[in-house]
Structures are given as C-alpha cells and as structure tokens.
Amino acid sequence: MAGDPWPAACEPSLRRTTFEEQNNSKIRQAELDLIKAERELSKIREEAMKLKLAREYDKHVRSRNFKEGDLVFRKIELRRKPTGEGKLVANWEGTYKVIKDIRKGTYKIVELFG
DSSP states (O other): OOTTTTTTTOOOHHHHHOOOOHHHHHHHHHHOOOOOOOOHHHHHHHHHHHHHHHHHHHHTOOOHHHHHTTTEEOOOOGGGSSSGGGSSSSSSSEEEEEEEEETTEEEEEEEEEE
C-alpha cells in the first residue's frame, strides 16, 4: 500500500470510497453550469418573500387621506428633534393646513399660525 494516499490508521469515509477522479471534473462542470439557474431561482424566491412580507405589513397599515383645508400635525423626524430634552420632547409639531394634495400620501402644507 505504498501508493495509497490515505494513511493506514484512517478508516476511509463514504466520500473517499466513492470518489472517482475521472468523473469529478465532469460533475463539477455540470454543477457550474447549473449555478446560473440556481441563482435565478434564489432571486425569484427572494422577491416572492419580499412581496409576502410587504402584503403582511400593509394589512395592518391604516391609510389616511387628507383633503385641501384639513388641519394636520407634522411628525418631527429624528434629525429635526431638539437635543437636550431626551425622550420627553414632543413627537409632533405645529398645526398645519393642507393646501394641495400632490399625490397619494404627499401633501403641500403651510403653518396655520405664523
């Protein structure tokens, strides 16, 4: 057993006993040929999961539509919140009047006082 690549103390595994060097390159090339199809299937599954999550999220969202003349508050974004007041600072600001409905969920507003 001088030409045996595996040490005598090791018990050969199923992978070692079924390995055929001649077929290995053919099998590897077949796997490489299928990788593009696998990636496309993975992308399709990813898009399907994103759509499913979006539908699940949108089920619980209540849409609110405003008309011209409605009075609204504006949510204060994190970057516009005044520093130094911590978590007790207001989350909404002003009283605004809707003057134009631009598109779904987008409005032009002006301050009611000032």
